[in-house]
Amino acid sequence: xxxxxxxxKLRFRDAQVEMAHGAGGKASRRLVEGLFAPLLFGADSxxxxxxxxxxxxxxxxxxxxxxxxVVRPLRFPGGSIGxxxxxxxxxxxxxxxxxxxxxxxxxxxxxxxxxPVLEAEVRAMGEAARxxxxxxxxxxxxxxxxxxxxxxxxxxxxIGRAIPGLRMSPRSVRPGDQVILSGPIGDHGITILLAxxxxxxxSDLRSxxxxxxxxxxxxxxxxxxxxxxxxxxxxxxxxxxLNELARDCGLGIVLREDWIPLRDAVRGACELLGLDPLHIAxxxxxxxxxxxxxxxxALDALQRTPxxxxxxxxxxxxxxxxxxxxxxAPYGGTRVIDMLVGDPLPRIC
Amino acid sequence: xxxxxxxxxxxAISQTAEEIRRIADPGRHYRLMEVCxxxxxxxYRFGLKDLLPENVELVHGPGxxxxxxxxGRIDDxxxxxxxxxxxxxxxxxxxxxxxxxxxxxxxxxxxMDVRIVYSPADALKLAENNPGKHVMFFAIGFETTAxxxxxxxxxxxxxxxxxxxxxxxxxxxIPAIRAILDSPDMRIDxxxxxxxxxxxxxxRPYTWIAENEHKPIAVSGFEPLDLLQSIVMALRQxxxxxxxxxxxxxxxxxxxxxxxxxxxxxxxxxxxPYFEWRGLGFISQSALRIKDEFSEWxxxxxxxxPGVRVTDPKAAQCGxxxxxVLKPSQCKLFGNECTPEHPIGALMVSSEGSCxxxxxxxxxxxxxxxxxxx
Amino acid sequence: xxxxxxxxxxxxxxxPPLLGVxxxxxxxxxxxxxxxxxxxxxxxxWVLIHVGFAMSKISEQGAHEQMQMLRMLGxxxxxxxxxxxxxxxxxxxx
Numbered sequence: 001x002x003x004x005x006x007x008x009k010l011r012f013r014d015a016q017v018e019m020a021h022g023a024g025g026k027a028s029r030r031l032v033e034g035l036f037a038p039l040l041f042g043a044d045s046x047x048x049x050x051x052x053x054x055x056x057x058x059x060x061x062x063x064x065x066x067x068x069x070v071v072r073p074l075r076f077p078g079g080s081i082g083x084x085x086x087x088x089x090x091x092x093x094x095x096x097x098x099x100x101x102x103x104x105x106x107x108x109x110x111x112x113x114x115x116p117v118l119e120a121e122v123r124a125m126g127e128a129a130r131x132x133x134x135x136x137x138x139x140x141x142x143x144x145x146x147x148x149x150x151x152x153x154x155x156x157x158x159i160g161r162a163i164p165g166l167r168m169s170p171r172s173v174r175p176g177d178q179v180i181l182s183g184p185i186g187d188h189g190i191t192i193l194l195a196x197x198x199x200x201x202x203s204d205l206r207s208x209x210x211x212x213x214x215x216x217x218x219x220x221x222x223x224x225x226x227x228x229x230x231x232x233x234x235x236x237x238x239x240x241x242l243n244e245l246a247r248d249c250g251l252g253i254v255l256r257e258d259w260i261p262l263r264d265a266v267r268g269a270c271e272l273l274g275l276d277p278l279h280i281a282x283x284x285x286x287x288x289x290x291x292x293x294x295x296x297x298a299l300d301a302l303q304r305t306p307x308x309x310x311x312x313x314x315x316x317x318x319x320x321x322x323x324x325x326x327x328x329a330p331y332g333g334t335r336v337i338d339m340l341v342g343d344p345l346p347r348i349c
Numbered sequence: 350x351x352x353x354x355x356x357x358x359x360x361a362i363s364q365t366a367e368e369i370r371r372i373a374d375p376g377r378h379y380r381l382m383e384v385c386x387x388x389x390x391x392x393y394r395f396g397l398k399d400l401l402p403e404n405v406e407l408v409h410g411p412g413x414x415x416x417x418x419x420x421g422r423i424d425d426x427x428x429x430x431x432x433x434x435x436x437x438x439x440x441x442x443x444x445x446x447x448x449x450x451x452x453x454x455x456x457x458x459x460x461m462d463v464r465i466v467y468s469p470a471d472a473l474k475l476a477e478n479n480p481g482k483h484v485m486f487f488a489i490g491f492e493t494t495a496x497x498x499x500x501x502x503x504x505x506x507x508x509x510x511x512x513x514x515x516x517x518x519x520x521x522x523i524p525a526i527r528a529i530l531d532s533p534d535m536r537i538d539x540x541x542x543x544x545x546x547x548x549x550x551x552x553r554p555y556t557w558i559a560e561n562e563h564k565p566i567a568v569s570g571f572e573p574l575d576l577l578q579s580i581v582m583a584l585r586q587x588x589x590x591x592x593x594x595x596x597x598x599x600x601x602x603x604x605x606x607x608x609x610x611x612x613x614x615x616x617x618x619x620x621x622p623y624f625e626w627r628g629l630g631f632i633s634q635s636a637l638r639i640k641d642e643f644s645e646w647x648x649x650x651x652x653x654x655p656g657v658r659v660t661d662p663k664a665a666q667c668g669x670x671x672x673x674v675l676k677p678s679q680c681k682l683f684g685n686e687c688t689p690e691h692p693i694g695a696l697m698v699s700s701e702g703s704c705x706x707x708x709x710x711x712x713x714x715x716x717x718x719x720x721x722x723x
Numbered sequence: 724x725x726x727x728x729x730x731x732x733x734x735x736x737x738x739p740p741l742l743g744v745x746x747x748x749x750x751x752x753x754x755x756x757x758x759x760x761x762x763x764x765x766x767x768x769w770v771l772i773h774v775g776f777a778m779s780k781i782s783e784q785g786a787h788e789q790m791q792m793l794r795m796l797g798x799x800x801x802x803x804x805x806x807x808x809x810x811x812x813x814x815x816x817x
Contacts, residue, residue: 018458026690194750199467200474200775203750265749267350272747272772273467274441274700274726324713331362333396333573335710341689342445342454350748352729352769352781361793387726440774468775470755493727497776500757504740545727548771548779571727578793600785601771607779610758 006039022070024235024281025340029244051231052096054162061162063098065089068155074121076195078187078206081154082124084283087209088234089158090132094213095230095286097166097220103129103158105139110149121152132211134158163216165224170248172228177317178295179253182215182285182302183208183310185238186266189280194269201272203265208284210307218305219288223298226291233287236340239278241287242325243339253325255315255337279340289317352600356572357395365577366400372584378404380536381583382673384526385543386413386701387571393710395573405580408673411525412543414489415442415699416671417626418518420659423448426487426516429652430461436479437463438472439487445698449659452698469501469515476505476513483512485648488519493545495519495637496610499617502639502646516648517639520624522546523554524635528626530562534674539583541576542568544598549614551606555594563592570598617643627661627695628668667694670703677704684712727773729781730754732766745772 012034020027052065067088074081090100105125109118129136187208194201212232219227231241238260246253262277270277290298295313302311325337355361373379383389389409392398398407411417427448430437437453444454444465457463462482466472469486476484488498498515505513522543529535542555547568555566565586569579579597586593596602617640624636644650661667665687666680677683677696687693689705696702730745736753743764745754755776756764762780764770770777 016458018455020454030690198464198471199752200471201750201752205749263749264350268746268748268750271350271353271728272730272750272752321714326714327396329357329359329396329573331357331359331366331400331573333362333399334714335394335396336713338709338713350729351731352786355786355790361790365793468755470775493773493778496758496778497755497774500740500755500776507739545771545773545778548727574793578789597789600782600789601779603779607758609761610778613758 010035010038020342022235023340023343024237025240025279025342027342028236029339051092052098054096054098063093063096063160063162064157065092065096066155066157067092068153070150070153071192072150073195074117074151076191076207078191079209079283080121080124081152082121083128083209085154085156086125086128086132086134086136087211087283089156090134091212091232091283091286093158093160094211094216095232097168097216097230098160098162099213100132100134100158100160102135102137102160103156105136106155107139107141108149108153108155109141109143110146110151111143112146113151117151121154125154132213163220166220166227168227168229170229170245173245173249173251173289173317174228174291175251175317175319176292177228177289178292178313179242179255179315179317180288180290180295180298180302181238181260181312181314182212182287182308184261184263184266185233185282185285186270186277186280187263188283189237190266190269192281199273201269203269205263205265205269208282210284212284212286215286215302215305215308215311218301218308219290219298222301223290223294226294226298228289228291230286230288233282233285235281237277237279237281238287239276239325239337240339242337245289246323246325249317250323252318252321252323253315254318255325255327256330257327258330259312259314261310261312278337292316353572356570356574358574362400362573362577365574365581368581369400369405369577369584370402372581372588373402373405374588375404378406379584379587380406380408380538381541381580382408382410382529382537382539383541383569383576384410384412384522385541385546386416386699386703387545388541388543388569388576389413389703390701390706391571391573391576393706395576396710397573397576398711400577401580405584408537409670409676409703410529410673411626411628411671412491412522412546413671413696413699413701413703414491414494414518414520415446416667416695416702417520417525417628418446418489418695419625419627420448420661421657422518423453424450424657424659425654426485427453427456427461428655429485429516429648430456430463432483432652434482435462436475436482436484437461437487438466438475438484439463440467440489441465442699442701443487443489445692446695447692447698469498470504473501473505473510473513476510477508480512483514485514485516485652487516490519491522491543491546492519492549492614493543495618496549496607496613499613502617502643503613505646506643511645514646514648514651515639517618517637519618519637520626521620521635521637522550524632525626525629526558528629528632529672530558530564532672532674535672537564537673538587539564540566541579541583542566542594544568544570544575544602547596547598547602547606549607549610552594552596552602552604553606559592559594565592565595567595567597568602570601625658628671662693665693667696670696677707678712680704684708727771727778729769730772732764732768732770734766735764743770743777745770745777747772
């Protein structure tokens with residue numbers, strides 16, 4: 001394989017790293033495209049960057065990905081950092097069109113972390129791995145001083161086999177294609193926000209963390225020839241994932257806002273805090289773009305898969321507005337749905 | 350959601366939009382100013398301009414309390430927080446507003462203790478939970494928010510919490526409206542009045558707009574139906590040559606205002622002789638300060654505030670956009686040097702700022718839009 | 724001016740200061756009811772919440788009247804059309 005010389009001048013001009021660079025929105029994209037990609041991936045990387053990379057080894061397509069988890073608090077309704085660490089990587093592989101086979105894990109632990117806390121997370125990881133049908137085969141541990149690492153940071157890398165016959169790419173997306181969402185958005189991010197305790201809000205919401213491979217399998221079974229693109233909308237939310245697609249394919253994505261499944265409590269928290277549910281992280285959902293002749297079949301297959309009952313067609317691809325995501329209200333009013341800027345901060349005024 | 354969904358009912362919205370098209374005189378161009386930044390945000394967020402005929406124009410007013418604060422006040426607040434053991438607290442809106450040396454969030458990234466709070470009550474609680482620190486609350490807002498700040502100060506006093514102070518930047522709406530009407534380059538036919546400010550001050554304070562200036566004003570709610578209905582009210586008045594104060598938001602706004610809120614404000618605050626507003630210059634009797642008897646909780650009394658005046662970058666046209674003289678897209682920096690990711694002025698970063706609303710919700714729409722799933 | 728949202732009082736927490744647990748479609752928070760001290764708020768009341776304080780009671784009657792007014796818009800127009808005949812603008816001559 002040829003290597004390309006790294007450029008001397010970078011497009012990334014920010015003077016320092018900010019929280020926004022990790023939030024999954026525009027700033028994150030600037031960092032990846034302007035600093036990491038040119039220095040690590042080769043200046044003229046042909047494929048738009050996805051979550052997972054597919055590599056060909058003598059005819060076998062292998063997918064590989066990595067993700068790190070720095071969530072605070074470590075435990076929250078519906079899950080914990082250990083579960084996220086397994087499901088997140090399994091899901092990245094799944095939406096890239098691959099079945100995860102094995103994970104490796106790296107722990108950065110804070111000195112002073114009580115052993116029962118560590119044990120609980122490792123048990124959670126083991127449980128999540130069994131549930132997802134994936135093996136954890138190797139690992140590494142580092143310990144840092146008290147005051148760093150928020151208790152623990154976990155990084156997982158996953159490897160898996162590409163699902164045969166699937167050829168997904170933003171460039172295969174066409175006007176008329178349908179956008180399908182697996183279930184309600186915003187559960188995870190709002191659960192975490194509330195669990196931090198700073199806002200004094202309480203609800204029965206739970207993180208939606210779960211492996212999405214069963215849903216991907218269901219889609220592949222009935223709609224594989226028409227499956228154009230998938231993404232799991234984690235940090236940055238559904239809006240960010242769809243904006244990435246819109247930019248990569250140059251087309252418009254038009255959503256009916258009232259077709260997007262949303263739990264009442266997520267809606268209530270977002271209205272109260274002035275947040276847009278479309279920018280909130282999810283850990284158990286995915287969004288897919290399908291050729292129109294497969295859309296109903298795909299929806300039906302998802303709804304019949306346990307946990308997929310709330311799946312819905314939420315919009316479609318159009319010629320215009322180019323490279324933009326647009327929301328339409330039932331009364332006809334429209335608004336641009338942009339990628340997240342910065343961190344979703346509660347708005348008051 | 351009760352009291353929200355009914356006012357987003359598609360059929361009612363279509364009917365009201367139809368009524369607007371029916372009564373808008375094609376020989377006339379109507380300029381309606383929505384004073385409040387929350388209305389500007391709602392107009393763009395709900396795509397209401399799509400429903401209006403060409404000759405009904407909405408002009409964005411200066412009712413964004415973050416936007417009208419001169420940069421120097423941000424720096425003053427940050428200077429206070431540079432003191433050892435001070436925690437800087439503010440609403441989320443403040444966090445990305447540029448100061449001369451960076452926004453509060455940028456200061457946080459460099460080690461300052463900066464925390465977002467949803468309520469001034471949460472800032473007070475933070476002070477109670479951190480006796481070794483001093484919590485400073487950067488208070489902003491019009492009369493909607495001032496009573497909450499006032500009550501919080503009274504609670505601090507009643508609980509004997511001494512490690513808490515308020516940096517008061519509350520401003521009042523009437524002087525802002527007066528400044529708009531006094532401005533020679535403005536031509537406004539009618540106003541959509543600030544619905545939530547009015548829950549506190551009521552509708553009486555607007556009578557001079559109707560009686561002396563002969564401009565109709567409809568005090569409006571924030572849902573699509575509220576705004577459209579207020580536009581209907583304003584157009585009907587204009588067509589009939591009337592100029593009155595109407596309360597569209599009557600399910601929430603009492604004509605006489607909220608006496609308990611006004612009492613709390615009168616107890617804690619007094620008017621500053623003058624205060625500098627971005628875009629409108631120095632306006633007398635337009636901002637609140639904490640009365641001397643409560644100086645223990647007044648950050649400007651407890652700390653040395655530099656009070657440096659920082660002018661906006663010369664190329665930025667924030668002031669003109671704030672007054673409604675320019676539309677956001679007409680500012681030379683809009684979309685290039687100034688975007689929500691790297692804002693030059695607060696209008697591009699406050700969620701009530703007209704530049705931010707236009708950039709986030711409107712800017713990239715092309716002329717051709719097709720409806721789906723009718 | 725600023726973000727304010729309707730919520731329902733679930734229970735009162737006697738003070739001073741008087742607080743209420745308020746529900747906004749499944750999210751709950753303690754809200755300061757000090758600005759409503761003249762209005763005797765009780766569980767079941769709907770209030771407008773802004774930065775953790777209740778600003779105003781929401782009048783069901785007021786909301787109902789508003790929807791009535793809006794419905795009349797449609798009726799007005801229907802009545803007009805009956806009189807003028809499919810929007811010709813002039814009432815038919817007798």
